[in-house]
Amino acid sequence: MSLNIIDLIKGQLGSALVTQASSQLGESESGISKAIGGLLPAVVGGLANNSNNPAVLDAISNAPSQGILGNLLGLATNNTWVQDLLASIFGDKLSGLVNSIATYAGISNNSSASLLNLVTGATIGSVGKYAADNNLDQAGISNLLNDQKGIVSSLLPAGLSLASLNVGDWAKGYKFDNDNDAIKNGPISTPNPIPTPVANAEPKIEITRDVADGGTFPDRPTTNEGGSIWKWLLPLLLLIAASYFLWKQCEKKETTTTTTVAGDSLSTTADTSSMPMDTANTMSTTKTDENIDLNGTMLKGYKGGMEDNMITFLKSGSYASAANDAALKDNWYNFDHVNFKMGSSTELEAGSQGQLENLVAILKAYPEAKIKIGGYTDKVGNEAANVKLSGERATYIKDWLAKQGVASQVTGADGYGSEFATVDASASDAERAADRKMAVRFTK
Structure with a gap:
């Protein structure tokens, strides 16, 4: 099974970036998420259809040296090289794509254009990093x-199609141009001689058909009984439509969001004997920052989150009464906001510093x-590299x-790679995110 490029990109476009983009563009987070969901397959499809385009291959090859992934929000503003690349990919259909996504996601055209720049940068940067890590030359990238090409259409979210995106002729690369197919007439059988045309007269073609006695298909009824098929087909179609609607409604009710952003397969958490446990973070649920009381000082954090639980533990006297380190080693507090940029051990995602300041x-x-x-x-990647990077981040x-x-109060920092990961490497990126956390525990 070929690599799905979108799996490489998702880590760059998590909830932290959505929140920042929402603030920067003045749009709702749901609108930003919806737009990104529509733009991702469109951009990947455009790149795939331009797999031999020198501009595309050069952009991907040079991406690691340009530090694209470290400044994705900067790409949301006017950026010459991104806009030139998009023009090369989509041509005069670019504005149609921007308008379609804006309408689909309920955001402004300006915001849609900015997110297109951002998604394109994330795609180019992620593919460029993958190519560099795997020693792919331009032929390998192509x-x-x-x-x-075989998976782009399946990645489009409900409510979008290549046709609705107004992307034009490049969609033919995916054989989704059935509506544009020309009808090619084959040779017409003319068993009877065609009369010699009269001078200056329009040429005429006589078409004859061989029909057997009783009709073309004598074993089929010739009466108008075919219409009766709708007596059972129409109710069946209505039943299928109703079932699909009910399924989608149930799916919406069950969908939740998580506040932990998966930066890449080498994100971080804490310690040795067991995976970090924090009931506030083991559940995937939507959370809102509130005031957490630290002896009269208000910290911004989640009720039941890291700060809240640590302060409660300290106020209870449980830390003071702990006899030794062994009594504390199983009590972990997972960070809600601290994440590193993809592949980096020295660059934090925007928004991470606030929770470190709370600590x-x-x-x-x-x-x-x-x-x-x-x-x-998580369990993806080389384990030695995982241990090294996780240790460097800690x-x-x-x-x-x-x-x-x-x-004097920070006694240690260790990396353990995927030693305590519980989610299989073949699981989705969202599922594996449970193993990619940062956490802190008290020591003696």
């Missing part, structure tokens, strides 16, 4: 893009408390906290 405030309020940071990944957080004046 083959990778070509492989997407500093907690430690300064309880100077006797000590903590440990660590790293965990160390980065430890060093960052030390610079805020709490160095």
Whole structure:
């Protein structure tokens, strides 16, 4: 089964980026998410149909050196190279794509155009990183893009089609141009001689048909009984439509969102003997920041989230009464917002610093408390690389906290790769995100 490029990109377009884009563009998060869902397959399809385009191949080959993935929101503004690339891919159909996505997602055309730039940058950057990691030359990149042609149509969300996206002739690369097929007439059988045409007269063609006695299909009834098929077919179609509608409604009720963003297969969490446990984060649910009371100081966090649970634990006296480190090692607090950029151990996603600052405030309020940071990944990728990167990320957080004046309270930072991952590597990226967390625990 060929690689699905969209799986490479999803980590770049998680809830943290959606929130930031929503704030930057002045649109609802649901509208931003819906637009991205429609733009992703359109952009991947455009690249696949231009798999031999030198501009596309050069952009992907040069992406790692340009640091594209580190500044996706910057691409949402006017960006010459992205716009030039899009013009090369979609031509005069570009505005039609922007308008269609704006209408579909309920956002402005300007926001749709900005998100198209962002999604294109995420796609080029992710494919470029994959190509660099796997030593793909331009021929290999071209083959990778070509492989997407068979799956693009299946990736479009409900309510969108290549036709509705106004993408024009390039969609023919996916054989979705049935409405444009010309009807080709074959040779016409003319068993009777055609009379010699009269001078200056229009040529005429006589068409004859061989029909057997009793009609073309003598074993079929010739009366108008065919219409009776609708007596049972129409109710069946209505039943199928009603069943589909009910299924979609149930699916909507069951759909939830998670506040943890999967940066890539090498995101982080904490410690050794077991996976981090935090009931506030093991559930995938929509959460809203609220005021968390830290001895009269209000921190922004989730009720039942990391800050809330840590403060509650400290206030209860359970930390002070713990006899040793063994009594604390199983009590983990998962970060809700701290995520690294894809493949990086030194760059945090925007919005991560706020929760780290909350942790500093907690430690300064309880100077006797000590903590440990660590790293965990999912089961995808080389394990040695997973351990290395997860350890580097944990160390980065430890060093960052030390610079805020709490160095003596951070006792360690370790990376454990996928040692404690529970989700199979063949699962979806969203499912594997449960194993890619950052967490902190108290120590003695």
